[in-house]
Amino acid sequence: MIDQNTLSRFKFLADLPVGILADMAAVSRLLSFEPSKVIFRSGDEADTLYGVIEGEVELSLEALEKNLDAQVEFEEAVHLRVMEKASQISVDAARPGNVFGWSALTGKPRRTVTATCSLPTKVAAIPAKNLIDMCEGNNTLGYALMKRLVDIISKRLDNRNKRLIEIWVETYGVSKVSS
Numbered sequence: 001m002i003d004q005n006t007l008s009r010f011k012f013l014a015d016l017p018v019g020i021l022a023d024m025a026a027v028s029r030l031l032s033f034e035p036s037k038v039i040f041r042s043g044d045e046a047d048t049l050y051g052v053i054e055g056e057v058e059l060s061l062e063a064l065e066k067n068l069d070a071q072v073e074f075e076e077a078v079h080l081r082v083m084e085k086a087s088q089i090s091v092d093a094a095r096p097g098n099v100f101g102w103s104a105l106t107g108k109p110r111r112t113v114t115a116t117c118s119l120p121t122k123v124a125a126i127p128a129k130n131l132i133d134m135c136e137g138n139n140t141l142g143y144a145l146m147k148r149l150v151d152i153i154s155k156r157l158d159n160r161n162k163r164l165i166e167i168w169v170e171t172y173g174v175s176k177v178s179s
Helices: 004-008 018-027 128-137 139-172
Strands: 029-033 038-040 048-054 057-073 077-094 114-117 121-127
Touching: 004 018, 004 121, 018 121, 018 128, 048 128, 077 114, 077 139, 121 128, 128 139
Parallel strands: none
Antiparallel strands: 029 121, 038 114, 048 121, 057 077, 057 114
């Protein structure tokens, strides 16, 4: 169990009534992870919202790089095969006071990113079902949390767009795309 003061330090949960924080704390767990530990992978079931207490969690997408590999045998036969290599591209990081794993609150059953600890990390794990039930029973709470969720999604989308533009300019050396 986590105490309500710890939960109140997350921007997402700040300024909520003490009783609501106490209810959330009663169902929350404290989890500790070592560096490089994967908390969840893209595509995993999304059933928990996490908040970083200590450490840092890198949020990444998997990129699949495809290369054509030609093998020549006896000059008359060429074998072609596509070689695939998966790599993780960091798109954001969750630090103390931040939450991650928000897709668990959207009714979307799967994770959209992979969450990997980059430092020794402690997180609060809040079961999404409990949080959703609280929101459905208290529309004011539900509205307040959904506004905060939209803010998180918007900021993460802005960060991804900025990174995409940086990569585009770096790769193609252009700052304008014409159709």
